[in-house]
Amino acid sequence: MTNYTKIGVASGARTELHDVLGLTGAEVSVNELPAGASVPFVHAHKKNEEIYGILAGGGYAVLDGEKVDLKAGDWLRVAPATKRQFFASEEGIKYICIQVKAGSLEGYTATDAII
Amino acid sequence: MTNYTKIGVASGARTELHDVLGLTGAEVSVNELPAGASVPFVHAHKKNEEIYGILAGGGYAVLDGEKVDLKAGDWLRVAPATKRQFFASEEGIKYICIQVKAGSLEGYTATDAII
Numbered sequence: 001m002t003n004y005t006k007i008g009v010a011s012g013a014r015t016e017l018h019d020v021l022g023l024t025g026a027e028v029s030v031n032e033l034p035a036g037a038s039v040p041f042v043h044a045h046k047k048n049e050e051i052y053g054i055l056a057g058g059g060y061a062v063l064d065g066e067k068v069d070l071k072a073g074d075w076l077r078v079a080p081a082t083k084r085q086f087f088a089s090e091e092g093i094k095y096i097c098i099q100v101k102a103g104s105l106e107g108y109t110a111t112d113a114i115i
Numbered sequence: 116m117t118n119y120t121k122i123g124v125a126s127g128a129r130t131e132l133h134d135v136l137g138l139t140g141a142e143v144s145v146n147e148l149p150a151g152a153s154v155p156f157v158h159a160h161k162k163n164e165e166i167y168g169i170l171a172g173g174g175y176a177v178l179d180g181e182k183v184d185l186k187a188g189d190w191l192r193v194a195p196a197t198k199r200q201f202f203a204s205e206e207g208i209k210y211i212c213i214q215v216k217a218g219s220l221e222g223y224t225a226t227d228a229i230i
Binding site: 002003004005006007008009010016017018021022023024025026027028030041042043044045046047048049051053055061063064068071073074075076077078079081082096098099100101102103104105106107108109112113114115 | 117118119120121122123124125131132133136137138139140141142143145156157158159160161162163164166168170178179183186188189190191192193194196197211213214215216217218219220221222223224227228229230
């Protein structure tokens, strides 16, 4: 495995980073929904925790039937079994989605770093 | 474990999400370095892959002694053992850092989702 990989992500509906960066601990996608659009299905996960970060615009998620408003700067953790769907406001929404195996993190920062 | 957690991240030098969101598969931090500043140390990791996403501004990383330019929209995977340090340009830099255990991801997207 190389010591690093890098790519530039242009605007677009969805860019998936796992394969292009050779990720081994996560899938990360950069997503844009235009004004009034939605992800066209409800989904949940078997093992993966999802972490969403809203980069621009806004909208809302429906999580197990509960509407949760989202705006730029918001970060959201969604448990694997939670049923989720995402909707853009009239300004559209740009967000990242991080998939990781729930419970997989051992140490981090001070307990994993070597300085 | 609750089905979801959410917080808003304001501007600031560093916001760590692991504890406030109850993350179990990653640590995610949102970081800002002002113009000309740098992370004041070189570090590597024991087990964790790091994924950096540049949200605004620019700068560069030094990865095992190699200078790698960074600008908004760039995404970077850094292997655990790689020695790394980050520097802001004259416009400053805003970036996220995702720590995950290298090799921990099993399925993702189509192989982990339930629709």
